[in-house]
Amino acid sequence: MLFDSHAHIGEQTDSAFIATASTEEMESASAYRYKALGIIPEGNEKDLDKLEAAAKDGWHIGEIGLDKRFEDLPHQEMIFREALRIAVRYDRVAVIHAVRTYGRTLEILEEEGIGKFIIHGFTGSYETAREVIKLGGMISLSPRAEMAKSFDKLITLPFLIETDMKAGKEEMDILSSWNERLSGKIGIDAGERSWKMIREVL
Ligand SMILES: [Zn+2]
Known part of the structure; x- marks a missing residue:
């Protein structure tokens, strides 16, 4: 089973965890089996009601997070915290988008007490990755x-x-060659392990 832990709306598939960047994508994402509704980086308070309705309905939450390339980090933090609280309340996975904000993001994740989260597109340090895992998250x-x-x-x-x-054919081709490269390096099937890890929380 080759499963993409983070993809966006494209072709219909059960082999990817679909994340959204805005609540406007809710309708097109609703057809997917594994999905999250998110707001980055410029969501507002009104979106939070939609996130809550989605979580109630079985959706996970994301992408949410902090992005230094955009303005108003205090406002981003406020929305991020509220979105995390929704994930905690409904026991959903939070899909985290963090750009040049790993330190602050981890502080907030810890303060909000979220246990099920994924830092997607991780490019941080080894130490940060270990912190993520210690908090119960996945990179x-x-x-x-x-x-x-x-x-x-x-x-x-x-x-x-x-x-x-x-999601689509090109995505699956890239995933498959990425998995081959990684598996060759670590000597086990990285994709199979990834699927085992994520299916426990989806
Ligand atoms: Zn993404």
Whole structure:
């Protein structure tokens, strides 16, 4: 079973965890089996009601998080915390988008007491990755992770695999070659382990 731990709306599939960046995608995402509703980075208070309704209905929450490239980090933090509280309340997975904010993001995750979360597209340090795992979270690696300085050490830890692409044939081709590269390096089937890890929480 090759499963993409983080993809976006494209073709219909049960082999990917579909995340959204805005609540406007809710209708098109609703057809997927594994899905999360999110708001990054400029969601507002009104979106939180939609997140809550989705969580009640079985959706996971994400992408949510903090992104230094956008303005108003205090407002981003407020929305992020409220979204995490929804995930905690309904026992859903939070899919975290963090750009140049790993330290602050981890503080908030810890303060909000969330146990089920994925830092998607992880390119941080080995130490940060260990913190994530200590908090009960998972790191998810896309092919971009190969460019991270920490890559060789990161893959000694358990990780999910993802493409962050639109679901479809190209996405599955990329996922499959990414899995082959990783599996060759670590000597076990990375994709199979990833699926075992994520299916426990989805
Ligand atoms: Zn994404």
